[in-house]
Amino acid sequence: MSRSPAPALDRDRLIAAAFAQLEEVGLDGLSMRRLAARLGVQAPALYWHVEDKADLLGLMARDIYAVADALVPPQSHWRDWLLAFGRALRRAFATYRDAARVCAAGRVQRDVDMAENARSIAEPLVALGLDQARALSCKASVISFALGWASFEANGPMHDYLDEMLNFDESFEAGLAALVRGFEG
Amino acid sequence: MSRSPAPALDRDRLIAAAFAQLEEVGLDGLSMRRLAARLGVQAPALYWHVEDKADLLGLMARDIYAVADALVPPQSHWRDWLLAFGRALRRAFATYRDAARVCAAGRVQRDVDMAENARSIAEPLVALGLDQARALSCKASVISFALGWASFEANGPMHDYLDEMLNFDESFEAGLAALVRGFEG
DNA sequence: ACCTGAACACCGTTCAAGT
């Protein structure tokens, strides 16, 4: 009974290492070569587990969004859910260095079962009474708002610059509240 | 009377060429070396006119925002102005290839006179009755929303993916309207 | 003041070949 040697690498270890690297050196320092080195492997080995760098970034983005989703506590009204989701996104984007840029640069891989995916994205809002189309539309707006906001906050000089003119926490909260309040009942 | 030779380059020609390059090859193809080649100059020459690549991208971002500002027709109510501004941003982001990524990657250069800058950013809304702090906060929210939305739309697979679940134009319009409607009167 | 030449220290990706 011969054992095949345990693979040195798998997709999850790859992604975990990429997040660690991102934390240490930021997106500009996150190269395939250095990532491979951290994993004790040659750079081309990564391409067995991932299509290319944009694909890897897309997988990281997916994880960031998943973290946000998991941060939302149960709610009993869809407006409250959207508020909590917006705040969770902001926290998730703040948790990972350069998160907004990772999400912007990452390529999402088309899911095979798109209908099922749409359903699961809309699910928490549908459960609270929204129809699926409205649920997707509202969620897309909240994500856009939080993602755009994170882009500003992540830009160092822009941050310092705006920091003297407005309060980030209060203005985010005000914008999110306005957005959610404005959705037709 | 000796004439000094006309410089081969200046900041404006550099930025114009960068936009042309961006259009042809996208952000991933916009390298300092190819940009220099297009201008008939060696790469290090660019560093006389611009601090580094992030600085160049920041200047491009500034131009994109300026285009949006110029697209807003005069309005007589601040809500209408914000709506028109949001639509103008969307158009500006759609006009330049990878505009959202350029804006996210560009480093804004701190202005010397920050107070004056804040004043001019808030001016159109202050003229319509908002105080400066509210004006900046509202404008930041609209920019965040439009920028985040553009990030989704610019992501090819993400676009195709979402395109089967929602209507981009309608959902952007609905989100923008909700945001502006939700701001306290 | 403005630009070149040459160099430094890297990149992402492909692909034949190994195990």
Next chain:
DNA sequence: ACCTGAACACCGTTCAAGT
């Protein structure tokens, strides 16, 4: 199935030197 070695075709940036 999973990884290495070697190579291809590039990068951004610095800096002495030229004009």
